Amino acid sequence: MFDMPRFRGAPRAAVRRRKPQAFGAAERVHPSEERRSQQAGLLQRALQADNVLSQVTDAVRFVDCGDNFETVGCPHCGTDVGEWWTLAMEAAHDQQFADLRATTPCCATTVSLNDLVYSWPAGLARYTLEVLNPGVGSLPERVHQRLEQLLGSRMR
Ligand SMILES: [Zn+2]
DSSP states (O other), rough: OOOOOOOOOOOGGGGOSOOEEEEEETTOOOOOOOHHHHHHHHHHHHHHSSSSEEEEEEEEEEEEEGGGOOOOEETTTTTOHHHHHHHHHHHHHHHTTTEEEEEEEETTOOGGGGGGEEESEEEEEEEEEEEEEEESSSSSHHHHHHHHHHHHHHOO
């Protein structure tokens, strides 16, 4: 069974970040040990964090942002597709996320489940970097770009 994050109705500003924040998620990417170490070091310094956990899983999995998960929107028309998304994710999970394409119920657009509009960064990935207790609230754009350079792939 797919472990589904719960939707929360709280306003964004009221949501506390108690869990580690997932910053990096690149679908089907599995970088070398050296690259992972470079990225973790860069993140830890840039965000003045207690620690950075780097993880590669055998299978693609959904990476959410812990307690901050709120809504999922259609990238084409903006409709909240949360209820449909739960079913679409279960179907994708049943085939080990081999195919991420899905057709939205609102405007019948074919999209990747990774390109839906998540209210906080979330997505499907094999590789994640989690920042534990960051001293800085958000990831600076230049650091994000450097992480993508090191990985040779898009990150979110
Ligand atoms: Zn739509």
